[in-house]
Amino acid sequence: MTTLIDNSRARGVIASPARYFYFNMALACAAVAFLGFAPTYWLPLARGSFSGAPVVHFHGLLFFTWTLYFAFQSWLPASGRTAWHRSLGIGGVSLATAMVIFGVMVAIEAMKHSAAIGQPNEGIAFAIVPLSGIAFFALVFALAIAATRRPETHKRLMLLAAISLLDAAVARWFLTFLAPPGPLGPPPVPVTIAPALVAYLLLVVAIVYDWRRLGRPHPVYVYGGLALVAVKLLNWPISMTPMWHSFAGGLLAMAQ
Template sequence: MTILIDRNSSRASAKVEAQVFYFYMALSCMAVAFLGFAPTYWVPMAKGSLSSAPVVHLHGLLFFAWTLYFVFQSWLAASGRIARHRSVGMIGVSLATAMTIMGFLAAVNTMKRSAAAGLADDGIAFAIVPLSGILFFAVVFALAIINVRNREAHKRLMLLASISILDAAVARWFLTFLAPPGPAGPPPVPVTIAPALVAYLLLVAAIVFDWRTRGRPHPVYLYGGAALVAVKLLNWPISTTTAWHSLAGGILALAQ
């Protein structure tokens, strides 16, 4: 009887630890998003020196709102308010849908600005970064909704989706402090890889936590993480192909 009680107590403790861990991971995602965009968005906006198209502001608002929503949902789950967590889930569906649409529009806006500056080819090549990123987010989020009754898969898919959109925030610090001086324009696709790998360290932390608590990483992290890294690495060679330039160039032509 004592052994059974100890086992049940251990399982309950592990469950609480996992719930708190995902809450702190959500807080980490929010912190990365806020601090990442601080030098190029939040601080200039506070000073009144930021000049951006409305689509950029709406895009930023929605994506940062996602991190706040993710923190709130993680807090509800960690505090045991599962019914409330599920009822608020519909907000997440609407928010993720809006993010997908605005992510696409923001990528098109970047291509249009690049074309206006005489850098159409550079803008078309770079467009694969935000477009593949928002597509990956949308697919993983959809899988999280499909697996809503599978708590172990659902929470990991939600974390994977949130981590997948943090590379842009980390990249702002690279561009602010490491980019060489030169004319404004979209950065080369290869330089987006390093910031992404830094952002993905949060995924490494989640894998380590799984290893410590489960004895092995969850398949979501293994397959989803591998897909995330593969998409990021494949952006570079695909962005140079004629097929991509035809596809993205066609989107740009329709938008003009």
Template structure:
């Protein structure tokens, strides 16, 4: 009898842990986002030594608001408040839409700032990083909304979307503590790969969790993860092509 009771308690604890896994992952994403931007945004902002255009500040507000909203939605789902989770879902849609627009504007801002210091080509090349990143986020988020009534798919797509935008936060630590001093302007596209793969370790955690719980990773992680990695690896060679410079350069010309 004691063994049976212990087994039931263990089973209940395991179920509870599985239910709150995505909440804990959302917390981890938020922590990476906030800590990542601490040395280059939050601390300088608190010290009143940070100067940026309104576009950058609006971008920061939206993306950090998303991090908090993601945590809230994950908690509501984990605690069984599904009705509340769905009732405020349109807030997430509005945030994601605004983030997509702002991500595009920030990409244009990168090109403008680079041109101002005489590095137009470097800015056009680097713009592939934010543009491809926000495009991936937007597509995966849209798929998550389309699969809202398929919770196993929906929550994994939401987590994939959340992880996909963390490379910029991790990159700030690389730039702050590892990057050698250099001229003003965007960094080479190649240096964005390592921070991205550090951020993607959270996806590895999710895959391992699936493997233990389901015996295999969910297709969202397999297909979505492979696409995410492929995009990041292809950013570097594609950014050097004439086709990319024509495409992004055209966007830059229209924004002038």
């Protein structure tokens, strides 16, 4: 009997870290988001030296709130509060909807800024980065909501959606340490690939975790990860096409 009790306790000790894996991943996403934007947003904001349109501040508030919400929602089922997790899910739908709306608005605001400094074509080309990113997030989030009755798929889709947002945060460190001197304009689209691949290392962590526990990566990570990387790589050639310039230029024209 003592042996059975000891084995049960041992299994409990082993199971506990596994139960909190997605919560820990959500905390990692929140940390990357906060630290990534620290040099270009949080620290200048604290010093009173950051200037930006109100839509930029509201966008930042929504996206940072998302990281906290995602961490809290990941903690609830891990701690056995599944009913709370489900009850608060509708709040996530509202928050994600607002993020998509303001993500598009900030992308248009960036195009307007680029046009104001004499770089309209560069701004239109770069707009594919935030617009494709928010579109990918919206699609994966919608799939996650549709899969709420399949928890193993749902939580992996939510993690994929969260990781897909982190390339902008990592890019801020590249911008801080590697950007050439001079006035800032929209960067070339290809320079966004390296920061994205660094951010996607969190997805590699999730894949390795599945591989060790299940013997294979979950299809969400296989197909979703391939789609995520494909979107990032295709941004470059698509951003140079007349079709994209017509589409994004039309958004800019409607906003002016």
